Amino acid sequence: MNYGLYKKMEIFRAKPATKREMSQFHTDDYVDFLHRVTPDNVDAYVREQAKYNVGDDCPVFDGLFEYCSISAGGSMASGFCYINDIVLGILELLRYHPRVLYIDIDVHHGDGVEEAFYTTDRVMTCSFHKYGEFFPGTGELRDTGIGKGKNYACNVPLRDGITDESYKYVFEPVIQRIMEQYQPSAVVLQCGSDSLSGDKLGCFNLSMRGHASCVNFVKSFGLPLLLLGGGGYTMRNVSRAWAYETGLAAGQELNPIVPVNEYYEYFGPDYRLDVRPSNMENLNTREYLDKVKEQVFENLRHTAPAPSVQGHVEPRLAHDMALDDEDDDMDDPDVRASKIQRLRDKRIQRDGDLSDSEDEGEGGRRNVHSYKQEPRPVPAAAPASETMDVEMPDGASSQDQKGADSEPRADHNQAHGDAGQGFQAHPETTATAETPSAPAPAPNSDATATPASGVAPDTSHGSTPGPAPQDPAATHTPTGADSSM
Numbered sequence: 450m451n452y453g454l455y456k457k458m459e460i461f462r463a464k465p466a467t468k469r470e471m472s473q474f475h476t477d478d479y480v481d482f483l484h485r486v487t488p489d490n491v492d493a494y495v496r497e498q499a500k501y502n503v504g505d506d507c508p509v510f511d512g513l514f515e516y517c518s519i520s521a522g523g524s525m526a527s528g529f530c531y532i533n534d535i536v537l538g539i540l541e542l543l544r545y546h547p548r549v550l551y552i553d554i555d556v557h558h559g560d561g562v563e564e565a566f567y568t569t570d571r572v573m574t575c576s577f578h579k580y581g582e583f584f585p586g587t588g589e590l591r592d593t594g595i596g597k598g599k600n601y602a603c604n605v606p607l608r609d610g611i612t613d614e615s616y617k618y619v620f621e622p623v624i625q626r627i628m629e630q631y632q633p634s635a636v637v638l639q640c641g642s643d644s645l646s647g648d649k650l651g652c653f654n655l656s657m658r659g660h661a662s663c664v665n666f667v668k669s670f671g672l673p674l675l676l677l678g679g680g681g682y683t684m685r686n687v688s689r690a691w692a693y694e695t696g697l698a699a700g701q702e703l704n705p706i707v708p709v710n711e712y713y714e715y716f717g718p719d720y721r722l723d724v725r726p727s728n729m730e731n732l733n734t735r736e737y738l739d740k741v742k743e744q745v746f747e748n749l750r751h752t753a754p755a756p757s758v759q760g761h762v763e764p765r766l767a768h769d770m771a772l773d774d775e776d777d778d779m780d781d782p783d784v785r786a787s788k789i790q791r792l793r794d795k796r797i798q799r800d801g802d803l804s805d806s807e808d809e810g811e812g813g814r815r816n817v818h819s820y821k822q823e824p825r826p827v828p829a830a831a832p833a834s835e836t837m838d839v840e841m842p843d844g845a846s847s848q849d850q851k852g853a854d855s856e857p858r859a860d861h862n863q864a865h866g867d868a869g870q871g872f873q874a875h876p877e878t879t880a881t882a883e884t885p886s887a888p889a890p891a892p893n894s895d896a897t898a899t900p901a902s903g904v905a906p907d908t909s910h911g912s913t914p915g916p917a918p919q920d921p922a923a924t925h926t927p928t929g930a931d932s933s934m
Contacts, residue, residue, distance in 0.1 A: 555641025580606030613659025641679025
C-alpha cells in the first residue's frame, strides 16, 4: 500500500465462493465436509480426515470454510491448500478462452493443477520445480499427460541451487516454444516465491529480479495474463517479491528503498526492496539443462499446433455474477443490460475501501480513486455582478441542490479481457447560491463558490467528486494460488 500501486490499478472486490461454485471442481461430499467440520467436532470425522488428507499440513481450524470460500487440490487437501482456487479460476477462463496456458515457478511441482487438466488439450500446464526427494515427489520429465491431454503437461525438473542465469537459460526457450506451438489465448502465471534464495522450505538460489524476469518475459507476449501468488515461507522476501512483481505488472519501477510502514523493522538491516542470491552450489550443469530442454522440445513436437475448440460461445456473465431471475432472457434488453451493469459496478472498490498506511500523509486513509492532492485555497469570491446565480425552486434547500449537483457519475468501460479499462470522470457542476448582497455563500449554505475566472475550486473537501481518471494499467490478482498472496 505504501508504494501507492493501487492507484495504478482498477480494484475489484473478491466475492467469497459459494458451495456451488466450489463444486465445479471439488466433490459435493468434500465441500460439505469442509463446511461442517470444526475443532470441536473433528473427532467425529476421523474417517473423512483420512479420506481427504486433512489433519497434517492441512489442519482443521475455526473459520475453515470461510477461509476456503475466500481463497478458493482434487477432492483432497494437500500442500497447505484446501480448495484449488487456481483450477476454479482456469475453469472460468475456459468459458471465454479456447486455450489457457498455466505456468508454475513455485519450487514445488504444480501437481494439483496438472492433475486437474491431465486429460485435456484445452489447458497446457508447465511447471519448473525441484524434483527428487522433495514434496510432493511428482513432476518427472516423462509425465506429459494422457489421452487427449498427451504432451500437454510440461514438466521441467530442476536441481538444488539454480541461479538466475541457469533459470533464464531454460525458462525463456521453453516458454517461447510453448507460445509458438500451443498459441494460448490467455496465460495464468503462478509466482510462488519459495524459489527465492533463502526460503525456509525452498532450495533454489534465485534473486528477486531473477524471479521477476519470468513475469516480464511472459508479460512481453501481450496476452491476457492472470498473476497469482503461491508458496513462500520467508515472509519479508515474499512481500518484497510480490510488491516488485505487482509493480512490473502495473508498469511501475519501484523505489529500491522500502518505504516506512507498520512492518518496517522486518526489512532490516538494509531496508531495501531486494532479495540477493547466496553462495550455495548450483547443481544444474549446462549439460543437464540442455538434456532437459531437448526432451521438453521433443514432447512439444508431438502436440497439435493451436488445438481448436468447436462451438465455443462466450458467456454473458461470470458464474459469480449470474442473475437470480431465471427468466432474464425474456426481459427487455435495456432492463437486462442495466442489471448486468449494476452487478459489475457492485464489484468495484468504492471511496474509502482502500487506503495508505494510517500514519502516512495528512488527511488519513485514501481510496484507490482519491489521489493524494494538496487542498488548494479557495480564491476570493467574485463580485456579485459576475457570480452565476442559481434560482432555487420553491421549497428546495441548498442541501437539495447540492445533492442534485454533486452526485458522482462514472461510466465504467466494459471491455472483456482488457485490463487497461478505467473510469471516465465527469466534470462537476458547481454554483453559488443567490444572496442579496454578499458575494460569498450565506452561512450554513453548502453551495460552492465559483471564481470569476471560471475555474472551479478544488472540491475534494466539499461536494462529493466523481472518481479521478486513471491511467490504463494491468490488472493484478493478489489473491490466489496455493492459498497465498
